Amino acid sequence: MRASTTGQASLALARTTPQNPSVPPRVFQLTGIDPKHQYELLAREISLLGTKDSSFPLDIPLDQVAISVPTEDLRALASQLERYRVPFWIQGGSPITDTQPMGLLRLCGEAASSGWEFLPTMRLVSSVMEIDLEKLMTQQPRGLAPWREFIRSQCGEDAERRFRRLADFGALLLKGATPMRLLEEALAVMKAADPERMSEAVKDMHNLDWTVRAVTSSIEEMEKKIFSLSEGLDLLGQAFQDPLNLRDAMEFLGIWGSSSYTVQDQPLDGAVRVYRDAPPVLAEHRLFVLCGADQSRWPGKLSESPMMGEPYRERVNSSFLERPDLTPTHLVSLHERRKAKEAMFIRMALAGRDAFVLTQGATDKDGRPVPPTPFARSLREMGAPAEDVNGPGDLLPSERFIRGVEFPRHPAPSWEEAGTTTYVVKVSPDEGGGKRRLPLSGLDSFVKCPFRYACENLLKIKPPERKPVPRFLLGELAHEAMKIASSRPNMSSPEEILDKVKALPSAEPILKPGRGRYLQRLSDMIGRGIDWLGARKKGLEENGLRLICSITEATLPGIEMDNHIGTGRADLVDVIECQGVRGYVILDFKTGFSSDYKDSLQVAAYAKALKAASSGEGIKELKGAKLLGFGFLSFSDMLDHLRWNSFTSEKSKSPNKDNCIGIMWTSRDGLGTPNLIQGAYRLYQPKGTTGDNAEEGSGGSKAGRDPIYAEDMISKASQAMEDLDEALRNGSFEAKHRYYTIRRDVCSKCPYGDLCRRLEAGHDFEEEQEGGEGDEL
Ligand code: SF4
Incomplete structure (x- = not known):
């Protein structure tokens, strides 16, 4: 032993x-x-x-x-x-840095250094006073004077006085102060929290007891520090006489805060x-x-x-054995320290x-x-x-099955193996025995990463929603509005449509008090969406085309593959006539920016479904009609003021990626020239390199770029559907990352990094949130 x-x-x-x-x-x-x-x-x-x-x-x-x-x-x-x-508790108290008073000082520094900009000051103000967020979002004060005015009018004189104290501390941080003065002023700010009044206010809320105790502890610790400094100030030298400005001051407070502790946690x-x-x-x-x-x-x-050194220590220690007349002592050796x-x-x-x-x-x-x-x-x-x-x-977890689904596991690969080791999820055939019906809207997710696709669409593992207004909700409501507006051309007043949408049960979360900004966004989306619908109708007429009808939420005929059936529903299908020839355009409304969809195969797959059906069974209005084009209309693009202004001006008559609010792939053999359709819808057509239709930015001279046509996208969509069918046949969906290789382009917004072991390999893109269709606007 x-x-x-x-x-x-x-x-x-x-x-x-x-x-x-x-x-x-x-x-x-x-x-x-x-x-x-x-x-x-x-x-x-x-x-x-x-x-x-x-x-x-x-x-x-x-x-x-x-x-x-x-x-x-x-x-x-x-x-x-x-x-x-x-659940946990910390024996011996928590560092003062983690308490609310220190957080307040930090926020104060951030707001002051930003010049009392809206967001940093809002963070500060909302942490110390009750404020009407709806009014705040409408007025958005910027600068010290407007903020003071806003607080006085909304929260009263007392709140304004408290804010002034914070502002004074912020000004002191910017100007610089000696450590002693800094601590005294910080103490005054902390005391403004008034723990006695606070404990009176929360006396029936036992969950807040700890907050009051933390505030009191922070004040006590700060007082002790000031006392000890004042006692020894004369001995401390020049360093404690020099003023510290913003960064140094916050660092000084931070170091003190992380080495001082609150009283014992309960x-x-x-x-x-x-x-x-x-x-x-x-x-x-x-x-x-x-x-x-x-x-x-x-x-x-x-x-x-x-x-x-060690030899001398040993010599000293042994000399006591040789000289019994000396008082025995012992110098600790390295070996003993280790023991x-x-x-x-x-x-x-x-x-x-x-x-x-x-x-x-x-x-x-x-x-x-x-x-x-x-x-x-x-x-x-x-x-x-x-x-x-x-x-x-x-x-590493040896369990290969999570809720009955196989996630094969093996130890972390060595550097040499990492490039070739693949991580897969195994999906068994549909339990019903028949072919799976899979939405074509998931095709892009499959192309990006099959593993992610399987988690999302086959296993239906959904990350928990943490935002007060769920993702997708604004987009869904705007979709509803567009559906109403395009199916009833006479009811074109945005207010009337907004009222209809607000009456929907799903609109309830954005109607709650304090969520006015969501309502405002929705109203803007609807107003601009309706403007676009009108502009595209006018554009068609100007180009000698006639809009016969618009089909909203068109259920597409399924695309039957060996192992699955691709299904979908198109947001809008316009049926158009030109000199006796009938054609159609498919559009999907997206909440995200159109640039996120320039490689998307979703509507191309819709077109494939409709093309197959237009010659036989299917939507009767499309019988014998030609595909003219398809694309995406982006609500985020519409809400971009610069882009919207260019769109509404004459400039958008020659659409490019900076003045359009959507993206479109026209057909090579549509009605007359493809430009006719693109000009009418005023959506941007992506370009690729001559010959291979490579995406923009992937090489090739500007002069050598050709538009990417609908037919090119349809053949890519067909290939993707073949690949998906093959993956379903094998029951194996591979992750795109290769352990030590960062795939930020693919993985940065993916919530399944835990399952495919991307997070385990240390690639944590914490700052990025799930986005795309559900991007918050
Ligand atoms: S983190 Fe990356 S590799 Fe893993 S499932 Fe998501 S997209 Fe695929």
């Missing part, structure tokens, strides 16, 4: 179960890709604890679980536990306990986790003292009554590999079951 005598002594103290006090019962190791990832892995495992998907075969209640985390990583761990909805029932650094000596929990358990911390950097650290580690291991978990990142934050702690070997030598001390590869 390698544990030192000191280790055994601590051990005996730490254990209350006497059977075999020197052996940790089970030891697990969790290794993340990098330091941050270890906390994600840990939070995931704790949230799965007691289920069959857990890597720890233990059923332990959460209040019997404790985590020891290095202070500097406390925030990273807390945010991951919150993300996985694991223990929560059924919650995981988190220790900053080491737990108390007698701590004991059924499952104990030690984070950051790598060589850089355990034993950490043990270096010789520059004052006295003490090892003893401490083993004591921590034994704080876990049923299991001890070590977590670490395989690399440090700069990507350098970090070896595991050598003390883990000591645990094995003490008799901890060797099979439970897992290497990084074994710790």
Whole structure:
């Protein structure tokens, strides 16, 4: 056994179960890709604890679980536990930086440095006072004076006085102040929160008790700091006399805030306990986790003292043995420091009554590999079951099935293998036995990433909606409005149509108080959409074409493939006549920008469905009609003022990608020249390189670009449908990423990164949100 005598002594103290006090019962190791990832892995495992998907075969209640985390990583761990909805409380208080008063100071600095711009100031103001958001969004004050005026008129004199105090602090930050003055002013701002009044106000709301305690603690800590500084100011030298301006001032406050703590958090029932650094000596929990358990911390950097090297220390220590007349003393050697650290580690291991978990990142934050702690070997030598001390590869979830669907798993690939290792989801044939009916609108998702397509369309795994107004809702309501407007050409008043849309049950979320900006957007979308419908009718007449009828929500005949049937519904199909020849144009309304759809095959697939049907069974108005073109109309483009102004001016008569509000592919053999249709609809036709129709920006001279025609897109859509059919036949849908290769173009807005292991490989595009069709406007 390698544990030192000191280790055994601590051990005996730490254990209350006497059977075999020197052996940790089970030891697990969790290794993340990098330091941050270890906390994600840990939070995931704790949230799965007691289920069959857990890597720890233990059923332990959460209040019997404790985590020891290095202070500097406390925030990273807390945010991951919150993300996985694991309840926890921090023993020893939270850093002041994480409290509301410090947040207020930060927001103040941001608002002042922006020149009291709308958004940063709104964040500040809404965190300290009740404000009518609808009025705020309508008036959008900018600059200090307009903000003060707005607050006075909306919230009264008292609120304006509080805002003035914040503004004064912001001005001080910009001007610069000595550390002492800065702390005094920060204290005044914190005190303005008035904890006594606050506790009176929230006395029946026990969930807010902690907020009041945090505010009080922050004030007390700040007062202590001011007192200690004032006592020693004369001794502190020039550094404390120099003024600190914005960045330095915020950094100074931040450093103080992260090293000062609030009073002890209240223990929560059924919650995981988190220790900053080491737990108390007698701590004991059924499952104990030690984070950051790598060589850089355990034993950490043990270096010789520059004052006295190891040989001299040994000589001094032994000289006491030779000279009994000297008072015995002992200088600690490197070897002993290491032993003490090892003893401490083993004591921590034994704080876990049923299991001890070590977590670490395989690399440090700069990507350098970090070896595991050598003390883990000591645990094995003490008799901890060797099979439970897992290497990084074994710790990746071995469960291949999630809710019955197979996600084949294997250890993280090496760099050499990464480029060729594929990640797939296995989808079994439709349980009904027949062919699946799959919407053609999903074809673009399949082309982008088959794995994503399978999650979205076959397994129907939907990410939770977190926004107050659900994604798609504005788009859906605008679709409804366009449907009403194009099917009843005489009812063209936008107000009348908006009223009809507001009466729909699905419109309820945007009619709630404080959501006026959504209503305003919807009203703009409807107004402009109706203007466009009128402009396209006029455009057709000017080009000698006659609009016979418009079919909205046209159900398309299915495209029958070997393993599935492609189905769809077109938002708008215009039937047009020119000199006795009949043709049709298909349009889809999109909430996102049209540039996002320049490669889209969705409407091309619709055209394929209608083309096949126009010669036989299908929509009767289209019998014998020719395809003239298809495209997308974009609501986001319409709401872009510059673009809309160009569109409404004469400039859009020669459409290009900067003055159009949509995109269109015309047919080579439509009615007369393809330009006739494009000119009437005033939508932009994408161009490719002569000969191969490569997309714009992919090479080729400007002069050599030809328009991409409807027929080209239809043949691409046919190929994509063949590929989808093949994937369905094999039941295998491959992810586009290759572990260490970042595919930002494909993956940045995808919510399935957890399943395809993109996030596990560390490619986290946190700043980007799910978008596309549902982009918030
Ligand atoms: S993250 Fe990327 S590779 Fe993974 S499913 Fe999404 S799009 Fe596909």
